[in-house]
Amino acid sequence: MSSKAKQRSRAVAPVLDRRPRYDKAFLRTDHMAGLTAGAFHILAKPRGAVCNLACRYCFYSKKVDLYQGSSFRMSEEVLESYVRQVIQAHQGPEVVIAWQGGEPTLMGLDFFRRSIELERKYARPGQKVLNTIQTNGTLLDAEWCAFLHENDFLVGISIDGPEHLHDQLRVDAAGGPTFKEVMRGLRLLQEHKVEHNALVAINSVNAAHPLQVYRFLRGEARIRYIQFIPVVDRVPGTAKATEESVAPGSFGRFMMCAFDEWMRRDVGEVFVQAFDVALANWHGEPPSVCTNAPTCGTALALEHNGDLYSCDHFVDEGHLLGNILTTPMLEMVCGERQLRFGAGKAVLPRPCLECDVRFACNGGCPKDRFSTTHEGEPGLNYLCSGLKSFYHHIDAPMRMMSELLRQGRAPSEIMAMADRKG
Numbered sequence: 188m189s190s191k192a193k194q195r196s197r198a199v200a201p202v203l204d205r206r207p208r209y210d211k212a213f214l215r216t217d218h219m220a221g222l223t224a225g226a227f228h229i230l231a232k233p234r235g236a237v238c239n240l241a242c243r244y245c246f247y248s249k250k251v252d253l254y255q256g257s258s259f260r261m262s263e264e265v266l267e268s269y270v271r272q273v274i275q276a277h278q279g280p281e282v283v284i285a286w287q288g289g290e291p292t293l294m295g296l297d298f299f300r301r302s303i304e305l306e307r308k309y310a311r312p313g314q315k316v317l318n319t320i321q322t323n324g325t326l327l328d329a330e331w332c333a334f335l336h337e338n339d340f341l342v343g344i345s346i347d348g349p350e351h352l353h354d355q356l357r358v359d360a361a362g363g364p365t366f367k368e369v370m371r372g373l374r375l376l377q378e379h380k381v382e383h384n385a386l387v388a389i390n391s392v393n394a395a396h397p398l399q400v401y402r403f404l405r406g407e408a409r410i411r412y413i414q415f416i417p418v419v420d421r422v423p424g425t426a427k428a429t430e431e432s433v434a435p436g437s438f439g440r441f442m443m444c445a446f447d448e449w450m451r452r453d454v455g456e457v458f459v460q461a462f463d464v465a466l467a468n469w470h471g472e473p474p475s476v477c478t479n480a481p482t483c484g485t486a487l488a489l490e491h492n493g494d495l496y497s498c499d500h501f502v503d504e505g506h507l508l509g510n511i512l513t514t515p516m517l518e519m520v521c522g523e524r525q526l527r528f529g530a531g532k533a534v535l536p537r538p539c540l541e542c543d544v545r546f547a548c549n550g551g552c553p554k555d556r557f558s559t560t561h562e563g564e565p566g567l568n569y570l571c572s573g574l575k576s577f578y579h580h581i582d583a584p585m586r587m588m589s590e591l592l593r594q595g596r597a598p599s600e601i602m603a604m605a606d607r608k609g
């Protein structure tokens with residue numbers, strides 16, 4: 188493992204550092220970023236919700252309505268305030284500047300060049316600033332990739348599987364396919380040796396094809412770091428999920444099937460965030476991802492004009508904390524409202540309180556808690572049945588891998604053990 192990779196691993200998922208030969212923890216760029224104790228993480232959206240694609244399940248595209256008449260371009264003033272305040276708020280040796288959208292590359296390269304200049308201006312001696320960007324990949328070219336490599340960016344690329352699955356929901360504004368453009372961007376990243384991972388949205392289409400999706404990522408796409416995110420969006424005013432959302436059972440089956448394939452041949456070679464996080468949980472470490480943690484509230488979202496929101500999934504009037512140009516960022520991050528928001532995640536319905544896998548699940552993300560329990564209690568996660576099946580399914584192998592870790596051995600030994608068992 189290179190020293191650069193080690194530094195990044197520590198920054199994003201320090202709890203996993205103690206793993207022998209499994210220590211390149213998942214490198215993450217998305218809204219569910221792992222957080223270190225006392226740290227916070229902000230996803231900045233320099234063009235707000237503006238995007239050159241029109242993915243059918245996008246939950247963020249509607250947010251343009253919050254800023255009608257806006258240019259949707261982050262100003263120099265907001266950029267400098269964001270970079271300065273995030274750097275100054277983190278006393279540790281590393282700090283993350285994270286970009287997301289919408290599609291952040293629509294800002295153009297000069298904006299990001301300026302961001303790097305500002306990072307150099309404000310970083311303390313010895314302080315390392317890590318840059319991450321989540322992109323659909325379609326606008327990347329050689330100049331972009333040279334810049335990303337030179338400045339050590341970690342790039343998350345959104346891809347939903349092989350062409351016939353990806354192109355059903357990840358479409359452009361005219362409803363046309365995008366797969367070929369995404370793959371062109373991915374290949375450029377790989378040619379320029381830019382660190383990257385795949386963000387895969389598990390939706391109503393690709394959920395039925397777990398092996399095709401997983402084998403495509405590992406094989407043709409040559410991705411070693413994978414993040415599976417369930418698409419769950421609620422039909423406004425109802426307790427129903429949209430038609431693009433993944434059904435709970437399908438999600439559970441997808442994750443179980445991908446896990447079995449991973450455990451059979453890829454442990455230590457391919458890193459799937461959910462499996463990595465689960466192993467940490469089974470090993471007695473605190474959950475390192477907000478959705479799995481007992482509380483949340485340390486992953487916030489910054490709109491193009493400096494408005495700061497409680498979370499990327501709660502960009503609405505009720506969760507607007509203020510604007511970083513007029514209120515100190517840290518005051519909002521540590522303020523009463525945000526603390527209450529984060530603590531709210533711990534309020535769980537009875538099935539969760541009595542659940543044998545609560546240590547790993549913790550009720551999931553509050554945005555997905557729109558189901559009711561059999562007793563009629565609200566607040567149960569829509570994905571509960573799928574989550575529970577998945578966690579039960581991985582219980583035995585997770586125990587085995589945790590035991591290997593306790594013995595100072597590599598979790599990847601589980602593959603040979605599984606082989607011997609036949």
Ligand code: SF4
Binds near residue numbers: 500
């Ligand atoms: S609501 Fe909480 S758990 Fe869900 S994404 Fe936001 S910070 Fe994470």
Ligand code: SF4
Binds near residue numbers: 540544549550570572
């Ligand atoms: S699996 Fe279901 S019952 Fe258990 S903690 Fe998760 S959401 Fe709650």
